[in-house]
């Protein structure tokens with residue numbers, strides 16, 4: 260632990276900006292010192308939107324991103340033969356002003372999902388048990404039953420309007436909000452909505468046992484409303500277009516360090532200092548405020564000089580593993596999409612870990628495969644080797660069980676991405692004890708603000724709204 264007096268004196272010394280600066284991190288040439296209003300850790304949905312918003316408010320920023328591109332979970336594979344993009348990460352956005360304005364700012368057109376011929380829209384969906392490879396015939400709830408279930412759900416949510424804005428739970432926390440979602444759905448007549456909720460919210464762990472509030476993060480009022488109006492997606496089926504344009508703008512404004520990571524930091528009430536490793540050597544970043552958007556896992560936050568309180572709060576979070584991939588030579592027809600289903604479980608849900616689904620793409624011969632794990636206290640719930648082996652095994656099982664319908668080929672990965680740790684969340688007993696109130700109280704402490712999926716939801720539109728309305732006002736006030 261560094262002493263507070265030392266922190267303050269080193270901050271003061273830095274602020275004086277002598278021709279060259281020596282501090283407790285050593286010597287930094289003035290050309291290696293970056294001074295900004297705000298330093299932002301992570302250039303995913305949260306960090307990118309915040310940086311552009313702050314820039315548009317006239318504030319100077321520096322985004323520190325560990326990969327060689329921004330976008331985070333928004334990933335697009337470009338087929339080298341045809342140039343056709345395949346979104347293998349974020350695809351769907353809410354039809355909200357904040358979303359439309361953001362895409363319009365970068366001249367990236369949006370359409371209603373499913374309104375054109377893209378992304379395997381002409382494909383047939385079938386249910387297969389990927390343990391046996393056999394087709395499973397499922398009777399889905401009728402549209403009327405599904406709509407009635409969502410109406411019951413909306414009615415329940417209307418009791419807690421602040422949940423639209425974030426994890427603002429009442430105190431004391433009502434038991435209904437921590438009920439396992441399966442029990443909650445039975446209690447309130449929401450069972451017919453479960454298959455839809457499951458399909459649109461992979462990566463949260465087992466939907467039947469997850470606390471109600473954790474599924475609600477994504478399935479809030481805003482997402483339910485999109486069911487009637489239609490989800491938005493990019494007209495070019497290329498979410499990365501948004502991020503490559505934002506990246507170009509941030510680089511041009513010297514507001515982005517790619518392939519960079521914080522090594523050490525001091526966070527004080529009147530500003531923060533970071534030592535950052537970059538491809539051009541170590542830099543010293545000094546900013547009035549820090550915005551951390553990466554998953555708040557203790558191992559990731561080690562360089563951020565955490566307090567005992569921050570440490571004890573973040574230590575309580577658990578997560579799940581979520582993985583995406585694109586394969587060729589799968590032996591499956593191009594027009595077939597497959598959901599993993601069991602004939603013998605409630606709602607035909609597969610047991611995790613397993614492949615969730617196999618999707619068609621706009622490129623003949625290429626299939627998307629999505630894989631998920633149950634909730635886990637581990638940052639990386641499964642080794643990538645095991646996930647890949649399971650995905651390949653699922654295709655082989657399908658082929659062997661359906662020799663007439665599918666060709667006997669050797670599937671190969673053309674792309675694979677681990678999104679672990681995904682869907683950081685509290686255990687129900689901690690939520691009941693006021694976990695989210697404690698976590699949100701960290702906002703602003705020692706010039707540090709927090710946002711991203713772990714603070715709001717695995718949902719870009721909600722993250723943008725949360726950051727803009729709940730986080731940036733306090734951050735900007737002190738600048």
Ligand SMILES: Cc1cc2nc3c(=O)[nH]c(=O)nc-3n(C[C@H](O)[C@H](O)[C@H](O)COP(=O)(O)OP(=O)(O)OC[C@H]3O[C@@H](n4cnc5c(N)ncnc54)[C@H](O)[C@@H]3O)c2cc1C
Pocket residue numbers: 300301302303304305306323324325326328329330331332333347348349350351352519520521552553554559581583678710711712713716717718719720722
């Ligand atoms: C396959 C998949 C599909 C999805 N589909 C949708 C969808 O259709 N619609 C939707 O709204 N949401 C979707 N989501 C949810 C998605 O996670 C959120 O919408 C959103 O992208 C999360 O943004 P974030 O900024 O919190 O995190 P991330 O996107 O993960 O961004 C974090 C960034 O920080 C970087 N980083 C991590 N550690 C460090 C470090 N130590 N130093 C510096 N940088 C670091 C990462 O490289 C990354 O760029 C999907 C997620 C996945 C995985």
Ligand SMILES: *[C@@H]1O[C@H](CO)[C@@H](O)[C@H](O)[C@H]1NC(C)=O
Pocket residue numbers: 354369370371491
């Ligand atoms: C989104 O909502 C607006 C306003 O309700 C509507 O005009 C528009 O057609 C919707 N869809 C798209 C793709 O913008």
Ligand SMILES: *[C@@H]1O[C@H](CO)[C@@H](O)[C@H](O)[C@H]1NC(C)=O
Pocket residue numbers: 393394395396
């Ligand atoms: C599912 O339905 C199809 C078509 O009705 C039928 O051919 C097939 O045998 C059924 N499969 C099972 C497992 O019941």
Ligand SMILES: *[C@@H]1O[C@H](CO)[C@@H](O)[C@H](O)[C@H]1NC(C)=O
Pocket residue numbers: 407410411445446447448449
């Ligand atoms: C669901 O809503 C309907 C009205 O649409 C109501 O009759 C029913 O009781 C509700 N179910 C539960 C369990 O609340």
Ligand SMILES: *[C@@H]1O[C@H](CO)[C@@H](O)[C@H](O)[C@H]1NC(C)=O
Pocket residue numbers: 335342343344495497499500501503504
């Ligand atoms: C998709 O976006 C990437 C990144 O901006 C770009 O290089 C590519 O040309 C785009 N492709 C299409 C078809 O839109």
Ligand SMILES: *[C@@H]1O[C@H](CO)[C@@H](O)[C@H](O)[C@H]1NC(C)=O
Pocket residue numbers: 590591592593665666
């Ligand atoms: C299966 O193999 C046959 C013969 O090689 C080929 O014509 C057909 O396109 C293949 N189908 C799939 C789905 O790969």
Ligand SMILES: *[C@@H]1O[C@H](CO)[C@@H](O)[C@H](O)[C@H]1NC(C)=O
Pocket residue numbers: 383592593594595
């Ligand atoms: C899907 O493609 C196969 C050929 O691979 C074809 O026989 C079948 O009719 C197609 N199904 C639909 C619904 O288009």
